[in-house]
Every structure is written in C-alpha cells, then in structure tokens.
Amino acid sequence: MAQAQVSITLPDGTVKEFSPGVTIRDVAASIGPKLEKDAIGGVINDGDVIDVHTPLRDDCTLRIVTLRSEEGLEVLRHSTAHLMASAVQDLFPGTQVTIGPSIENGFYYDFHRDGGFTPEELEQIENAMSKLAKEDTPFVREEVSREDALELFDKMGEKFKCELIDAIPEGDTISLYRHGDWVDLCRGPHVPSTGALKSFKLTHVSGAYWRGDENNPMLARIYGTAFWDNKSLKKHLMQIEEAKKRDHRKLGRELDLFWFHPLAPAMPFFQPKGTLVYNLLVDYVRGFYEKLGFDEVITPQIVDADLYHRSGHYANYKENMFFSQIDEREFGVKPMNCPGHALMYGIEKHSYRDLPIRFADFGRLHRYERSGVTAGLTRVRSFSQDDAHIFCRENQIAEELASQVKMIGDIYETFDFKVRVGFSTRPEKSMGREEGLSDEERQEWDQIWTRAETTLEEALKASTLEYHFNHGDGAFYGPKIDFQVCDALGRWHQLGTIQLDFSMPRRFDLTYINADGEKERPVMIHRAALGSLERFIGILIEHCAGDFPIWLAPVQVRVLTINDSLKPYAEKVKKSLDSNGLRVEIDERSEKLGFKIRDAELKKIPIVLVVGEREAEQNEVSVRFRKKDNRGNMPLDQAIALVLEAAAAPDNPVLG
Secondary structure, eight states: OOOOOEEEEOTTSOEEEEOTTEEHHHHHHHHOHHHHHHEEEEEETTOOEEETTOEEOSOEEEEEEESSSHHHHHHHHHHHHHHHHHHHHHHSTTOEEOOOOEETTEEEEEEEOTTOOOHHHHHHHHHHHHHHHHTTOBOEEEEEOHHHHHHHHHHTTOHHHHHHHHHSOTTOOEEEEEETTEEEEOOOOOOSBGGGOOEEEEEEEEEEEGGGOTTSOEEEEEEEEEESSHHHHHHHHHHHHHHHHHOHHHHHHHTTOEEOOTTSTTOOEEOHHHHHHHHHHHHHHHHHHHHHTOEEOOOOSEEETHHHHHHSHHHHHGGGOOEEEETTEEEEEOSOSHHHHHHHHHHSOOBGGGOOEEEEEOOEEEOOOOTTTOBTTTBOSEEEEEEEEEEEOGGGHHHHHHHHHHHHHHHHHHTTOEEEEEEEOOOSSOTTOSTTOOHHHHHHHHHHHHHHHHHHHHHHHHTTOOOEEETTOSBTTBOEEEEEEEOTTSOEEEEEEEEEESHHHHHTTOOEEOTTSOEEOOEEEEEEEEEEHHHHHHHHHHHHTTOOOTTTOSOOEEEEESSGGGHHHHHHHHHHHHHTTOOEEEEOOSSOHHHHHHHHHHTTOSEEEEEOHHHHHHTEEEEEETTTEEEEEEEHHHHHHHHHHHTOOOOOOOOO
16 A cells, blocks of 8 residues: 655745655755756754755655755865865875864864874865865765774774764764765764855864864864855955954954963963953953942852852862862862852841842953863953842842843943854753652642743843843853853854742742741842953953943054154153053163154054154154044143043943
C-alpha cells in the first residue's frame, strides 16, 4: 500500500502535496526555477537550517533559505571553512583538522600542525581554495554509525575527530559531509556545491588550545570571511582595516591608557590617563546613584567559601572562580557582589517601609577566564562593575525596573550607542536543577522560576521596549534583561543587564516585616549599566577611535608654544585653565608648530591653544579643535568660556 502524500506548508500559508522523500530543492523547484537555483537550505517546523538534499517524509512547515539571507550567509561561511580545511590538507599532508564553525562576520578552522601557518602559506591556501571552488563539486551528506565513523577517522589519523565522535551522545545521528575526496564529521548544512563559494578571504592566524583548555595541545586557528559577492566582501575587508586602526589594545598603548604584563595575565594595569578616564566614568554613574537613592557599600575581596555554597555560586560557578586556603579554611576571591550584598541586607531587620534598599558597589572582582578567550580589556580576569542590587517588595518591581531601564538608556544615549534588548530565560544549569533535590523541591523551584520570568517579562512589556528572546541564556539564579550596544562599525556588544532574582533571598533567608506584621521575602534585582568598566572602556575606545568626548578626555587642552620665549605666557594660560577645572598640558618642545599640531592630533587631544608673540602681547590664544576645526584668535577669557562649554560633562537627568 502506497504511503500517503506529504503536506508541506509554506510561509504564506500555501500547502503543497508531495510524495514522501521529496527534498527541499524539489519543493523550491516546484515554486520556480529561480528559487531552485538560489535555495541552499530550509527550516523545518521553525527548527535549525538543514540542507537542500534533506528528504521530507512527514507533514511539516517549510521556509526555504536562500544564499542572500543571514541564515544563508552562515551556511555559506561554514561551507567555506570546509573548503579551506580541504585545501590545507591537500597542501600540507599530515595536518589534522578539529572544528571549523561559522562565527559572526566569518569563520575559522582549528588545525594541529607543528609551526602553525605563515602569511605566505595563507595566500597559498586561498589560491588552492579558489581552484577547488571552480571545480563546482557537490557537498554530499552521509549518515553513518558511530563504529564506522570512528574507524574512518582513526584510519585517517584524525585523533581529534575521534574524540569528538566519542563525545556525541548515544542515539544522536552522526553525519559526514563530503566534497570530492575530502570528508569531515559535520552536522551541516552546506551549500549545494563548492561553486557557490566565490567571494572569500583568509584574514589571519592565531593560536587556540584544543577545547579552550591550556592543558590540551595548542592548535593553529585560521580565520576567514566569506560573502555572497565581491562588493560585500570588499566592504567588509575595509571595515576590518578600520577596526585594526581602532583596536583598543593598539590605541591603549599609543594613548598611554593601560597595558598588560605576563606576571598578571588578563589583568590590566591602568596608567594615570587611563585611571582618570576610569574614575570619570565611575563619577558619572555615581551622579545617577545620588538621584536614584542608592547607597554605596564596600565588601571584602576574599570570603570564606561557605558564602558561595550558600549563594549557589560554588555549585554553579566554581570553575570561574579563584580559591585560596587560609588557616585551613577555603576562601573564594569575590567574582561578583551579590552574595556580599545579600549578607549585608540580612544583618539587620527590615520593615516594609524600609524598602526598596539599594546597594551599589564598585569593588574589584576576579573571575577565572580561560587564556584562550581573554582579549584585551573586553575579556579580563580582574575588573570592576557599576554593580547594584535592589531589595524591594513585589509591588515595587515595576517602578524599580522602569527607573533602571531609563538610567541605562540615558547612559547609552550619552555615548551615542544604538541599543537592542534581549529577554533571557532559565538556563539548563540553574538553581533548582542541582542533583539531590526531591521532586517537591524541584517543583517549588520551577514555580519560583516561572514567577520570576513572568514578572520580569510583564515589566519589560510595560516599558514599551522592543525585545527579543534569548531562550536558556539567563543567569543561574534568575532571568534577565540584556542590553547590547552597536558601535560605530556596526558591531554589537553585550553591556548592561537587569536580573530578577527570587532565589537568592530564599537561600539567604532574607525577610522584611510586612504591613500585617508578618515576615515576607524581598525580591532582589541585579543591575549593571556599563557592566565591566574595563570592557566598557575597550568598547568605547573602538567606538570613538580614541577620540573621547571632551568631558572624558584625559587631556582636554594642550597649549603649544611657537618658541621658548613664550613659556611664561603659556604657563599663565595653563594656570587660568587649571583654575577652571580643565585638564591641561603644555608642549614646550623646540619643534616646529606643524609638528606639534600633528602630534596633538595623533594623541587625540580635543583642543589645542596656540600662543605666539601676538597672542602673548594681546592676552589671546589661537583656538583649534580636533580634525582641523580652526576657531582662530580670541581673548583668553573668551577662549576659556568656549572650552568650558565644550568640555561640560553630560547631565544625569532625574529618572523615574
């Protein structure tokens, strides 16, 4: 008896009937020849992208993915990674392949090869890739047993692939992808053939430990990018060059802001100028705190590990913490402020009239980040946050969240960041899912999580903010709102967060006396606007290319002398600016004026005041703003007023 037809529902609601085993490409062909040509995959029942050769045997919804889509671009880049790996193994026999995913703006593949790869070898690989692409070889999917997969890659000498196969859960499908004679362990999907891969570029090589563990072998990671066409590729490569110019690690050294040392890996040393920027940002946030009723506190750096057992960090976050033995007791170095703030709240008894209680803390934090993922200021082991925790009644949540959301929005507007918002729900590893809990305890925790997620989403809806879901990406103790900002190069960065926590007050047995004289638990709100100060500074440097807003610039004004005889007048100008609270330095070097102006430009000095014989005689200065904005000569008092206006710090508006 023949099997019934398969019903395929398309995005516009159209239902098409096919014989069982019809492929996504067949469905695309039934719609039109252009779609058949452009299709590179499909999404079944709102799942992951699968390739066009996948047979459909059951009724389903289908959205066809074309090359010129975000999902299609990801498939294109992953396929290009395979093309690169096959070229590498053709050119350099004995090289082992490990993993090669697509990533934001490109792809990479990790290889085990002594000595890594030189720039000249990257060019060879790229040329070999172009030849392979022109052969227009189909990508073919093959499902195999675990035993067959292990035997295949063991014979090939691919020990890393064998390790990956061993880690695949029992019952999961194991699939291979081939193009020509080259084969790789891969879930897919891929473009139909190598002929679709025409516009790509290998960008650089770095080192990476296998599986991010420094105890494992060091691998050579080749990065690349790929696009639909050469025009898009060229635009992206120009953006990469601009990003190199803006790299905060490069500008941090050039502007004398910070540096790193091997004796303190991933822990920055801030120079006086960098420290000044750091403290100005802290003061800026403190301005909001004064208006929002926060009390700033200081908590210990090292605390008995029992605190982290109690908070849940020991069970859920231990691998990211530093520990030490003191007097035969285990102590943890503070990775975040919330356990200490919960302890502080619990020291005293509280009435419902006392709430909300708002603690802010700029204390130093330390987290163990694997060396393979640390990156300049954006991923460090020692840092400070503009961290705050609010203890409030449930009927105060909406008002508190509204004021914090507005504060974060005002801060990002100050720095000219575009913002997008994500709502992150319960992760797999979270409180209430630990081993050893009874069914009753698990059910109670499930109810706590549901209440927290519902409350936070209702508050988010009330804020009228547009948001997307990040399912399973919440903190281990509660759901959260994440704020991402877009920099001048169109890159998105995670910064602020607001997290709603019903669980920590429970773990610390925190209470207040309600209006009926009974004990009730407060809700704990975690909030950071800038997030890590280090990360924020790194992102800001790249966003503004080192041209800080004048109020934040380490040196706001540089006074330039034309000759040595003008030093006394330059000192007078500096003293007048100093007395008005401006940050000033004098360039008295015996160099030509053009050289001094150029040097001030390179050092990103916002305002230059030039003094010559005429200016000294008439008590004037010649005013130049950065980027050739010459304001000409004016009396010193007028110039100071102009500079003060330009250097005024942003207001911290009253919120809520």
